[in-house]
């Protein structure tokens with residue numbers, strides 16, 4: 001009976017996740033971060049790339065393709081900015097936040113004029129990575145041809161920007177260099193290098209190699225850190241292994257990093273927080289990061305722990321099968337929750353990226369479910 005209820009929850013969330021993503025995809029291919037949260041009605045390349053990947057993984061290939069075409073068109077629209085930036089950097093002139101490509105666009109693919117901390121390069125790496133995954137899965141070389149100008153522009157952009165401090169994937173700390181941002185750059189450039197044999201794509205491979213060497217030369221106390229040349233932990237460091245493969249899941253530095261994430265950011269019996277000092281809505285447990293740790297566990301052969309995290313995520317859906325961005329809980333920074341609620345309203349729900357990461361992990365788990373271990377884990381979990 002209990003088992004049936006759990007299965008029900010899983011089915012409901014699977015269906016709701018696919019629907020939420022497909023129904024909210026803009027006619028031009030972009031995904032809004034969240035349809036009901038006014039600050040998030042834009043298309044972030046970061047959220048969008050993982051959302052498109054979830055669509056690819058669940059067989060909604062057309063949706064993924066439409067997103068890739070949208071990004072290509074959008075980046076090409078602003079390729080003049082890359083030319084100008086290149087020449088500014090060559091001349092050694094001072095650059096402004098607005099000289100860089102933004103982290104988010106309107107759903108129609110235009111820049112937004114406001115004071116958002118828009119200079120973030122991780123999403124540009126993530127879209128290249130997603131394109132690589134799409135081509136690998138579909139062998140749709142026609143699409144590759146269509147998006148080649150966008151890929152070339154992105155390679156050019158990342159080559160000139162990867163060493164410049166920028167805002168991180170949480171849109172904070174613009175004066176630092178972030179290890180997980182570099183992981184996205186590495187993942188994107190190395191995926192691009194495999195896509196075609198021409199000079200631009202080869203440049204991507206060479207830079208990917210340099211980025212990886214840079215990351216590895218900044219390991220501290222045996223593990224990776226939130227910022228380059230500083231201590232600190234952040235759950236986005238999981239991306240170094242999954243999916244961007246800067247290192248293997250079982251490399252000593254990754255194992256050490258994951259143990260710090262488990263110690264400092266994983267709530268017992270619950271989900272994963274972003275970083276200890278987080279104050280956004282009190283710094284709660286993020287659905288997408290909980291899925292990420294589950295994804296890492298799966299890849300590291302720790303299936304039962306992955307299953308437990310996914311079951312926790314399933315518990316967090318509301319009656320319509322919607323997942324929030326984060327689940328507030330008792331944290332050191334709870335007093336901040338009210339502050340954010342007053343500023344921006346309740347936590348963003350549904351967040352497409354949360355749904356996407358749930359789908360990615362569920363799908364990966366199903367693909368690996370040899371001999372029905374998933375249902376055995378389910379029973380085992382209930383006995384605890």
Ligand code: BGC
Nearest residue numbers: 033040044046047169170171
């Ligand atoms: C998060 C970003 C995310 C954006 C849209 C921000 O609060 O920090 O990672 O891209 O919301 O979902």
